Amino acid sequence: MTAADHPPPPLLQACGLSFSRNDEPVFGPLDFSVDAGEALLVQGGNGAGKTTLLRVLAGLLRADRGSVDIDGEPAQPARRARAIAYLGHLPGLKADLGAMENLEFLCGLHGRRRAQLSDQALAIVGLAGYEDALARQLSAGQKKRLTLARLWLSPAPLWLLDEPYANLDLDGIELVNRMVQAHLRAGGAALVTTHGAYAAPPVRTRLLVMERPGTAAATGAAA
Numbered sequence: 001m002t003a004a005d006h007p008p009p010p011l012l013q014a015c016g017l018s019f020s021r022n023d024e025p026v027f028g029p030l031d032f033s034v035d036a037g038e039a040l041l042v043q044g045g046n047g048a049g050k051t052t053l054l055r056v057l058a059g060l061l062r063a064d065r066g067s068v069d070i071d072g073e074p075a076q077p078a079r080r081a082r083a084i085a086y087l088g089h090l091p092g093l094k095a096d097l098g099a100m101e102n103l104e105f106l107c108g109l110h111g112r113r114r115a116q117l118s119d120q121a122l123a124i125v126g127l128a129g130y131e132d133a134l135a136r137q138l139s140a141g142q143k144k145r146l147t148l149a150r151l152w153l154s155p156a157p158l159w160l161l162d163e164p165y166a167n168l169d170l171d172g173i174e175l176v177n178r179m180v181q182a183h184l185r186a187g188g189a190a191l192v193t194t195h196g197a198y199a200a201p202p203v204r205t206r207l208l209v210m211e212r213p214g215t216a217a218a219t220g221a222a223a
């Protein structure tokens with residue numbers, strides 16, 4: 001008996017997952033999985049349900065049907081909290097705290113990757129010199145970079161990134177892709193929503209194409 005006979009379960013697996021609002025279907029049923037070392041690119045037009053799907057996976061909304069497993073086990077709240085780092089549309093920063101204080105506060109709430117320092121994380125995202133800048137004084141792109149520093153410090157293996165490229169310049173887009181690449185190389189996985197493939201990270205990637213309700217979604221390997 002070899003390890004190949006028992007491959008590890010996917011880091012994330014969704015089966016028959018669907019979500020409705022006021023009896024109106026938003027998405028699903030969806031079946032997909034993401035292995036460690038892999039990205040799932042969630043594509044779809046405005047209103048296709050990408051954000052809703054990530055919020056369901058993060059446990060912020062309840063699916064009306066289907067299951068979500070993490071590492072082969074049901075995604076209970078404690079397991080989700082340990083395994084998932086969610087980067088949504090809102091930066092979730094404390095406006096009157098400095099950049100470094102925000103990082104320390106968030107690491108206090110969600111934990112921190114061992115041997116990663118906040119000042120290094122700020123430097124990696126291009127915010128060296130902004131340690132004491134108040135979050136409310138940062139530009140939209142700088143706020144996004146600060147949330148990326150937080151992501152970098154997170155110990156969670158599964159990143160749920162909702163339009164991580166929004167508000168970023170070209171250098172920032174490359175930064176996101178480098179971070180995703182490094183995270184996958186270290187054994188993590190990522191779900192990334194985009195409107196198109198223009199900024200896909202150059203990593204082992206599957207595609208989940210979401211369409212407006214009533215149309216089946218497709219999964220496949222990205223080119």
Ligand SMILES: Nc1ncnc2c1ncn2[C@@H]1O[C@H](COP(=O)(O)OP(=O)(O)OP(=O)(O)O)[C@@H](O)[C@H]1O
Binds near residue numbers: 026046047048053
């Ligand atoms: N809080 C809400 N209350 C009611 N309807 C909502 C809410 N949030 C989203 N919706 C609806 O759910 C559907 C899916 O929205 P969602 O934000 O998941 O789409 P999306 O694919 O992320 O879109 P976009 O690319 O524009 O960000 C849309 O029809 C939207 O109008």
